[in-house]
Amino acid sequence: MNSINIPEVKCGIISVSRDCFVISLSENRRSAIKEAYTKKYGEIYEVQKTVENENDMLAAVKEANEANCNALVVFLGNFGPETPETLIAQNFDGPVMYVAAAEETGKNLINGRGDAYCGMLNCSYNLGLRKIKAFIPEYPVGTADDLATMIAEFQPIARTLIGLSGLKIITFGPRPQDFFACNAPIKPLYDLGIEIEENSELDLLISYREHKDDPRIADIIKDMAAELGKEGNPYPDLLERMAQYELTLLDWAENHKGARQYVAFANKCWPAFPSQFGFEPCYVNSRLVSRGIPVACEVDIYGALSEYIGTCVSGDAVTLLDINNSVPKDLFAESIEKTTDYKLEDTFMGFHCGNTPLCKLRKGGIKYQLIQNRLLENGETPDITRGTLEGDIADGEITFFRLQSTAGGQLRSYIAQGEIFPVATNSFGGIGIFAIPEMGRFYRHVLIQKQYPHHGAVAFGHYGKTLYAIFQYLGIEDIAFNQPKGMLYPTENPFA
Structure with missing residues (x-):
């Protein structure tokens, strides 16, 4: 990168x-x-x-x-x-x-x-x-x-x-309604030495409109088309809108980082964004993160922070995913069980609409957001809900992690190393089948017990040792990990 x-x-x-x-x-x-x-x-x-x-x-x-x-x-x-x-x-x-x-x-x-x-x-x-x-x-x-x-x-x-020490996190828009998972007390960011600039979606829309007919748009369109290829670019008419948005974010970063050297974004992407901007921002988000500028969706400030940490640690592109759905038993039996020692409960699907960079997908292309299409376009021919980057995430080693503030302003974190299987998901979005040793117990006694949100940062490789050292240095007292079998969590029932 x-x-x-x-x-x-x-x-x-x-x-x-x-x-x-x-x-x-x-x-x-x-x-x-x-x-x-x-x-x-x-x-x-x-x-x-x-x-x-x-x-x-x-x-x-x-x-x-x-x-x-x-x-x-x-x-x-x-x-x-x-x-x-x-x-x-x-x-x-x-x-x-x-x-x-x-x-x-x-x-x-x-x-x-x-x-x-x-x-x-x-x-x-x-x-x-x-x-x-x-x-x-x-x-x-x-x-x-x-x-x-x-x-x-x-x-x-x-x-x-x-x-x-030189990071500013720039946000646009409050979190979507009922998205308490993206609750983000600001004070702990200052405790870490991080600056934050909060803006409204209207600020972003105004800036976007001011970039209309920017002469730099043509070069970005060419770059997007070259990256996607013919097969991955079924909506060439959409590229101009997305190129205009990419310039908007890059210019905002340059003009607003102020005394800071580095930036990350946490931007609102639904429900108003598609109707006002005319597309979904996912592909643009994926392009920026592949260049070391995380753009966390759904105004996930601590997700953006976690992504930036992962970028610095790995020196590579990262992503932000929902810890989303269980792996069906039939899929596990047909494609996974015979080739691994993992249990079904050790697996899950990590998903987001389309923010994972193309370089981290097995094969990807521009599509439309199926869920938003149902809501905003009545499930008809997509227009404003186009712009996701979709495909199965490439297999290999991963580290799933997050640095998060509780509602009371206490910083805590988790780190879990695992892998992505080279197995077709047969689903939509940027998605992969993940396996983490003892994930079922980790899911219950860390993610649920400690009330973590559903978003997790993903670094492509095993970086647990480095992340643990960083969180210790930052003074994070609660650093959870996927404990091996026989090592009970404090809340785990020993008779279960």
Whole structure:
């Protein structure tokens, strides 16, 4: 995905050294990490100033800033100076990870012993004293190769945190009536450092009409036609309306992001939208998310936020789906049961009208919204209800997740890894058959019990480890997951 809507991480590494240890031990170990990282993963900036005291700390942070680093690794090459090393994170404006050196050989445990295993404990204590947020891996001690891998795993975490610190969520319209699932208390967004701009559907309609006959429309029509192909483009007359809308959103993002660098949208898409704009916005939404600009439907603000997090984590297109319907027993028996260990209750269909990008569909094309056609056009020949992008979602690994605020303003989240089956759904919309281990229990004791809405973000791959680390860093205390068999949920009946 080629996107300017997610950050590019330039990570630096600073080594620290306690002044009663040989400073070269920390410096040499830092250089070995850079060599290992560069060889396997790419560029990392090596800050030359090693930190032994507070003045060194200021100089090292200054060097990192002048090199345009926006993320840092603080490396305890030996025990480390507790105060200066933690003040690095306090003085640096960006995410910081702390890691420590493992001892290299049993043949050099006198002058070559660094005691960073011990120093990491005092480092964490001092971070706590100063209420400084930092990322510490599951086991933060390792050799140069080990730490290079940890630093690589830190990059999508850093990218997401930087993205959230510069994100504005733009909304159009209140949620549809009776759509309490999209309830979105705003205060927790500010707690996360996210800005929000709320507008009415009328603002959007006015801007859309002002884009009529925009000379850029022709190029977007050509791009849409090329993307869809002849078979996926049964309504070529519709492309002009949708191209006009795409320009409207892109221009609004550029003109309204203000002091922020990144944007996501949460827009109302029914029931008034089709009659006033003359189409359904789904295909345009799918095009923007494929470029790293989520456009959550039904004014789902926390859905847009979750999608943006997934975009930063994966560096790829994501989608937002309803946890929609059960898989019929006959379909499961005919197409799934014989080739998998999943139970029927582990499966469900994820669906939305047509916002999943074409690159994530097995085969897709422009269609019309069947449900809205019944309501708005009496089930007759579709016109204003055209514009969905429909097809079965491509099979492969997925992570279903959501960051959500309760009505009382408490942030909570869930993460569940699974897969999509290469099985025809024989249904409409952007839809796929999903399987998540122990989904039936997760559905009851997390999604229902904790009153989550039906919308979930989908990242195409297994990203649970990274998402969990991000939610922990953000201070989310309730991070639910699909617990394995034998691990009971607090509300689960042990006799059931």
